[in-house]
Amino acid sequence: MALIELSLEELEVARKIGEARHDHKGIWPMDWNHDGNTPVGVAIEGAIGEMAYAKYWGVKIDEHLFSRGQGDGGTDLVLPKGETVDVKASSKLSGHLILNELPPAIYLKQPHYYALCFNTKSEAIFNLAGIVSAAKFSNLAHIKDFGFGQRYVMHQSELDPPEWLRHDEIVVHQLRFQLD
Numbered sequence: 001m002a003l004i005e006l007s008l009e010e011l012e013v014a015r016k017i018g019e020a021r022h023d024h025k026g027i028w029p030m031d032w033n034h035d036g037n038t039p040v041g042v043a044i045e046g047a048i049g050e051m052a053y054a055k056y057w058g059v060k061i062d063e064h065l066f067s068r069g070q071g072d073g074g075t076d077l078v079l080p081k082g083e084t085v086d087v088k089a090s091s092k093l094s095g096h097l098i099l100n101e102l103p104p105a106i107y108l109k110q111p112h113y114y115a116l117c118f119n120t121k122s123e124a125i126f127n128l129a130g131i132v133s134a135a136k137f138s139n140l141a142h143i144k145d146f147g148f149g150q151r152y153v154m155h156q157s158e159l160d161p162p163e164w165l166r167h168d169e170i171v172v173h174q175l176r177f178q179l180d
Helices: 008-025 040-056 104-108 134-142 165-177
Strands: 004-005 084-088 096-099 112-119 124-131 142-145 150-155
Touching: 004 040, 008 040, 008 134, 040 084, 040 124, 084 096, 096 112, 104 134, 112 134, 124 134, 124 165, 134 150
Parallel strands: 084 112
Antiparallel strands: 004 124, 096 150, 112 124, 142 150
């Protein structure tokens, strides 16, 4: 787990991106939304989660708009070495990474990760709860029903720490290994 603080400007940019995504897609099905969040709230929450991880990893958030049914293909962020990340965000303080279905086979053949972000009691600090590769998720996910149908889940305690994909941390670790 890592905590990241977003500035008021970053939060505003993420909110605008979320609103624009919502408005561009039109009507969103919300059969799975058990938290009482609105469709625009879900879009904003997702954009804020992406902004938090983008800041942590030092990459830019994707501001492209996609029409309904023609989304980003599960790629919210692209890291410097080409790893792709699908960020899942929640207004809760802790819990599970939840997917409606197992990752497609293509994600098992390329670098693709899922990242989980939660709110904290602060409006500007976010819990980067962890990451997991699509292959690991496919092998270790459990089926659970939270009252809105069966989903594939992993608890945040089963995820890898987000610093595992930070390239500056990886370079420092590699240098230490080479010196030993």
